[in-house]
Amino acid sequence: MRVPLIGLTSYAEDARWAVWEGKAAVVGWVYVDAIHRAGGRTILIPPSEDAVHETLDAIDALVLAGGQDIDPAAYGADPHRETQAPQPDRDRAELALVQAALDRDMPVLAICRGMQVMNVARGGSLIQHLPEHTGTTAHREVVGVFSEHPVEIAAGSVLERALGPAAPVLSHHHQATAALGDGLVPVAWAEDGTIEAIEDPSRAFALGVQWHPEEGEDLALFREVVAAGRAFRERRAAPR
Numbered sequence: 001m002r003v004p005l006i007g008l009t010s011y012a013e014d015a016r017w018a019v020w021e022g023k024a025a026v027v028g029w030v031y032v033d034a035i036h037r038a039g040g041r042t043i044l045i046p047p048s049e050d051a052v053h054e055t056l057d058a059i060d061a062l063v064l065a066g067g068q069d070i071d072p073a074a075y076g077a078d079p080h081r082e083t084q085a086p087q088p089d090r091d092r093a094e095l096a097l098v099q100a101a102l103d104r105d106m107p108v109l110a111i112c113r114g115m116q117v118m119n120v121a122r123g124g125s126l127i128q129h130l131p132e133h134t135g136t137t138a139h140r141e142v143v144g145v146f147s148e149h150p151v152e153i154a155a156g157s158v159l160e161r162a163l164g165p166a167a168p169v170l171s172h173h174h175q176a177t178a179a180l181g182d183g184l185v186p187v188a189w190a191e192d193g194t195i196e197a198i199e200d201p202s203r204a205f206a207l208g209v210q211w212h213p214e215e216g217e218d219l220a221l222f223r224e225v226v227a228a229g230r231a232f233r234e235r236r237a238a239p240r
Helices: 029-037 052-057 088-103 113-121 158-163 220-237
Strands: 005-009 011-017 020-026 041-045 061-064 108-111 147-153 166-171 185-190 195-199 206-209
Touching: 005 029, 005 088, 005 220, 011 088, 029 041, 029 220, 052 088, 061 088, 061 113, 061 220, 088 108, 088 113, 108 113, 108 220, 113 195, 113 206, 147 158, 147 195, 158 185, 158 195, 158 206, 158 220, 206 220
Parallel strands: 005 041, 005 061, 061 108, 108 206
Antiparallel strands: 011 020, 147 166, 147 185, 185 195, 195 206
C-alpha cells in the first residue's frame, strides 16, 4: 500500500547551509520526522499562491506548521504593539491552501500558527496578545522555550479519540482564538480558559491545536492525520 503523502507548509527565510546562505524554503526537521515516524511521507510546500489545487491534487493530507503571527489585516484588525511583522506572502498562501483543503474535505492538522490560519480562513479572529487577557504568560514563559501545561479535551471529539479527556502539551504562543470561524468548534481549553484546539465536525478530519505536538514523544495526532490521509486517498480513488 502506498505511503500517504502529507503536505507540510514551510517558510521562506534567510538560511545558511554548507557554504551557502540566502533565502530558502525551510521548516523544522522535527515536523518532518514526526510525520515519517507516524507512517507518512512529507512533501514540503513553500509559500506560494500559485497552483493551490494542483498542489492539493498531489497530496493526501495537509499539515500547517507553526510560525510568525498572521497579519491582523486578514481578520480586519489593527496590529497590536506585540504582534510580529507580517509575512503577507505566507499568509495569503496558507489561507488559500487551508480553505481549498477544507472545501475538498482533505484531512488537515493545523499546528499553533496553523490553527490560527484555519480559524481566520473561516472568518474568525484572534486575540493578539494573550497575557493582556489572561494575566499570565503560561503559554510562552520564555521566548524560544516551550511551556508545558495541561489541557482539558471535549468528550466525543476527534481530539479526545487521540489523546483522551486531558493531556499535557507544549506551547509557545502569545496569540489565540477570539471569535470562532464558521463551522469550527472548540475542543480543548487551558486552565485559564484559552481555546487550545478547534475542529470542524462536518469534515472527516479537520483539527487545529494551539500547541506543538511535534515537540513531544506522543505521535498520536500525526498517526491520526496519516490514517485520515490514507482514507482520503482511498475515497478519492474510488469509482464514482
